[in-house]
Amino acid sequence: MTNTQEKKSSSRRSFLSAAASGLTLTFLIPDFTRIDEALGASGTQVNAWLNVAIDETITLTVGSSEMGQGSFTGLAQVVAEELMVDFSRVRTVQGSPSMTSPVPVGASINTVGSGVIRGNFWKMRDAGAIAREMLVKAAMNQRADQVRTNFTVANGVVTHTPTRSTLSYGSLAAAAALLPPPATAPLVPDNEFRIIGKTVPRQDIPSKVDGSAKYGLDVQVPGMVYAVVKHCPTFGGTMSTKPSTPSGMLAVVPLSVFAGTGRGTEVTGAVNAIAVVGPNTWDVWQASRRLTVRWNLPANAASLNDAEFLRQANALAVSAPAYVPGGANPPGTLYTVEGAAAATDSALSSSAKIVDATYFLPYVSHACMEVLNCTVSYSPAVKCEIWAPTQSAKSVLQLAMAMTGLLENQIVVHTMYLGGGLGRKAEVDFVSQAIQVSIAVGKPVKLMWPREEDFARDQYRPMGLVHAKAGLDSSGNITGWSYRNISPSILGQRGAVLGPKGDSQGSEASNALPYNFGSRNVEWVSHPSPIPVGFWRSVGASINTFAVECFMDELAAAANQDPYQFRRTKLTDPRWIAVLDAAAQLGNWTSPLPAGRTRGIAIGAAFNSIVAQVVEISNVTTTSITINRVSLAIDPYIHVNPGQIEAQMQGGIVHGLNAALYGKQTFVNGAAQAKNFNRSRMIRLNEMPQIAVQIVANPTLSDRTRVIGGAGELGVPTFAPALANAYFKKTGKRQRSLPFFPNATMGEL
Amino acid sequence: MTLQLNVNGQNHQVNVSDGSMPLLWVLRDLLGLTGTKYGCGIEVCGACTVMVDGQPELSCDLDVTSAAGRKIVTIEGLSANRSHPVQQAWVAGQVPQCGYCQSGVIMTMACKMKAGARGSDAVKEVKNLCVCGTYQRMKEASKTI
Ligand code: FES
Ligand code: FES
Numbered sequence: 001m002t003n004t005q006e007k008k009s010s011s012r013r014s015f016l017s018a019a020a021s022g023l024t025l026t027f028l029i030p031d032f033t034r035i036d037e038a039l040g041a042s043g044t045q046v047n048a049w050l051n052v053a054i055d056e057t058i059t060l061t062v063g064s065s066e067m068g069q070g071s072f073t074g075l076a077q078v079v080a081e082e083l084m085v086d087f088s089r090v091r092t093v094q095g096s097p098s099m100t101s102p103v104p105v106g107a108s109i110n111t112v113g114s115g116v117i118r119g120n121f122w123k124m125r126d127a128g129a130i131a132r133e134m135l136v137k138a139a140m141n142q143r144a145d146q147v148r149t150n151f152t153v154a155n156g157v158v159t160h161t162p163t164r165s166t167l168s169y170g171s172l173a174a175a176a177a178l179l180p181p182p183a184t185a186p187l188v189p190d191n192e193f194r195i196i197g198k199t200v201p202r203q204d205i206p207s208k209v210d211g212s213a214k215y216g217l218d219v220q221v222p223g224m225v226y227a228v229v230k231h232c233p234t235f236g237g238t239m240s241t242k243p244s245t246p247s248g249m250l251a252v253v254p255l256s257v258f259a260g261t262g263r264g265t266e267v268t269g270a271v272n273a274i275a276v277v278g279p280n281t282w283d284v285w286q287a288s289r290r291l292t293v294r295w296n297l298p299a300n301a302a303s304l305n306d307a308e309f310l311r312q313a314n315a316l317a318v319s320a321p322a323y324v325p326g327g328a329n330p331p332g333t334l335y336t337v338e339g340a341a342a343a344t345d346s347a348l349s350s351s352a353k354i355v356d357a358t359y360f361l362p363y364v365s366h367a368c369m370e371v372l373n374c375t376v377s378y379s380p381a382v383k384c385e386i387w388a389p390t391q392s393a394k395s396v397l398q399l400a401m402a403m404t405g406l407l408e409n410q411i412v413v414h415t416m417y418l419g420g421g422l423g424r425k426a427e428v429d430f431v432s433q434a435i436q437v438s439i440a441v442g443k444p445v446k447l448m449w450p451r452e453e454d455f456a457r458d459q460y461r462p463m464g465l466v467h468a469k470a471g472l473d474s475s476g477n478i479t480g481w482s483y484r485n486i487s488p489s490i491l492g493q494r495g496a497v498l499g500p501k502g503d504s505q506g507s508e509a510s511n512a513l514p515y516n517f518g519s520r521n522v523e524w525v526s527h528p529s530p531i532p533v534g535f536w537r538s539v540g541a542s543i544n545t546f547a548v549e550c551f552m553d554e555l556a557a558a559a560n561q562d563p564y565q566f567r568r569t570k571l572t573d574p575r576w577i578a579v580l581d582a583a584a585q586l587g588n589w590t591s592p593l594p595a596g597r598t599r600g601i602a603i604g605a606a607f608n609s610i611v612a613q614v615v616e617i618s619n620v621t622t623t624s625i626t627i628n629r630v631s632l633a634i635d636p637y638i639h640v641n642p643g644q645i646e647a648q649m650q651g652g653i654v655h656g657l658n659a660a661l662y663g664k665q666t667f668v669n670g671a672a673q674a675k676n677f678n679r680s681r682m683i684r685l686n687e688m689p690q691i692a693v694q695i696v697a698n699p700t701l702s703d704r705t706r707v708i709g710g711a712g713e714l715g716v717p718t719f720a721p722a723l724a725n726a727y728f729k730k731t732g733k734r735q736r737s738l739p740f741f742p743n744a745t746m747g748e749l
Numbered sequence: 750m751t752l753q754l755n756v757n758g759q760n761h762q763v764n765v766s767d768g769s770m771p772l773l774w775v776l777r778d779l780l781g782l783t784g785t786k787y788g789c790g791i792e793v794c795g796a797c798t799v800m801v802d803g804q805p806e807l808s809c810d811l812d813v814t815s816a817a818g819r820k821i822v823t824i825e826g827l828s829a830n831r832s833h834p835v836q837q838a839w840v841a842g843q844v845p846q847c848g849y850c851q852s853g854v855i856m857t858m859a860c861k862m863k864a865g866a867r868g869s870d871a872v873k874e875v876k877n878l879c880v881c882g883t884y885q886r887m888k889e890a891s892k893t894i
Contacts, residue, residue, distance in 0.1 A: 068846030208848030211784015211824035218783035282774035369849040419849030654882025688884035
């Protein structure tokens, strides 16, 4: 539908689909500047597009995924603001991925890194403004008056002020579609915002209270059969002999690791699972449970144990070979992220006081409420249709092309609602399995991982051991800061060749900290454990912010200073100070507490947002802590929907809380031990603390040179250290190892 | 075997090879009522909660045989047009995040309300797991009913 005439004359910003239905503005995410390449390509779909139809409807199609984070709504708000229409008039629909994109494959539609709003805010504003100006231009042509100031826009109606005549967007859409888009269009000034920065209801919520929202696991396709996956319980194990098909079942399909989907122990081509296929979930699942599969266990199974992982980490904390440019740099290599060891060591050696501490964080499962699943309908040499709860629709498309040899236009990817993603659904291992089964049985198939498989075959938040050492002078200034994090590499397990600074995901939130540390040296060491690891809500910040902020608390105590004031006097970034102050004020830091209660504080940044939390606790026992109150302040620079930020902070705090108190995956001889929620406790409603959230305002909103921060993952990192610091205040004991209660269980309802 | 099920006021005849198939999978796979969710399968999470003769039941652990002949209500049948007070409060209070647990939560609330409890009391009996952590909004929304 692309109007080829328009291609040459259009700006580099956008191009048009001149359709009878009205104005369609296609814009590229996340990179406008290489539009020409996209125009030269044959694809018709780009990552997001905006349609103003002749029937007055306005539709924004978004490629990213909706998993409760509300970014669809946020994007619609931004567009509605610039189009100058009521928010309720912009309908958001789920788009499909395409290889036609100006960005590297797989990078464009991933819903990760708290990135949907922060990556698209300005693009959405430009798109809305350009569309608005094209509609106004159409009105100018129709009224034969080329003086722009003679026209105003409100609620999707263009008024010609001299004649007081009005034209609706719908009546202008067809004519606007034939106009060249302007290179730029004026944006709505900050002080006229009606929608950006306001809480509006999320568009997906009504369907989530009546059972009509369709998640991946809800997909039903005519003629569909069901597949239930059973992996080798031991990481690195492979099928020995294919079991015969149980009676009543259609097939047993061996599943192999497709190139690019295996992590750590799981190597390409290895048959690490089978799928039992049959008439419905329950019958198939029962048959799968009864089925005995003989597995070849890996030679290193006996070394895949928590105790061994800890031993390796402790050894690497003492000594590790340094990165060599161009060298092999095998696991166990030390990378310097910031500073130099020699300078910091010498600063430390002349300090009045030395403090050091070692922190440990375990592997943690994602445990999304909806288990991994995928539905595929494959017709040989004709078509492959995929329904997936995915954070990476484009990776799904790319995988399907590679696995089936079909062309892009023969593959359809439907991004379904996600019952939680948490980073796990950015992977496509489960999608590759569903494609394999559909090819093998020649029917549409819905493939499901039972909850036990979802826990036992996760790509976990990496374990991490952090050794920190700092010096203080006699006035409590920090003279040197030495920090070493030893953890398995997420990027390394995805084939990345690590540069001199190691894995950016692993060192995230440990470097460039705006504290006055004197001499600083930050190191990251790749831990050799091959247990599959992946992106878990807030990724490296979940490890580093815990260690950094617990250690800052230890330094405050060693300097005999209040932990809030200690941090405040060390901070060098006014935005961090404002956030710390806001959290302290919200949490009544300086007022006395009722007897039995204590508070802890922590601050950190991730995904360009700054967050501080004050956590208030009471009633500490050997199996429980009562968390009474959490006060959180966030500075995302620009915020679109404060109600939604509040919801994300509440959710992030609960995520961080579950992990801090109970989250842990344990490995015995390569097999995960916690396989359901009964062994991976999380809080229930009666344990929910009262949470207060404050968004710290910035003076100048619409400075497009400023980086916008994310929200989705930001509640997580600062919770655990604030809790541990409150626990110290309460008990005098430092909790340097998470979780607090590793043996907790969760009972039946 | 063939069984009669009464779901959302309608009688359904279902064929199952295994009478111990949990109601959850009958609803989802055989009747296409996918609003009721699978979370854990071991009676811990509550995502599968439905109303059976007015009481909350975990459908992942209720044999279809023992559900036969009883009045089953799922989220799809709770009301027309999301008009149940709990649904209205949940929309007004913007409770769901991913939403996956909410069918179970809302059915639990609806059962407790049916027993005459006020919203703010009923919510105290909600033990359903919400990985997204929407508990505070559940509490706030329930105060309005
Ligand atoms: S699925 Fe029934 S309680 Fe979790
Ligand atoms: S809303 Fe996602 S699990 Fe409750």
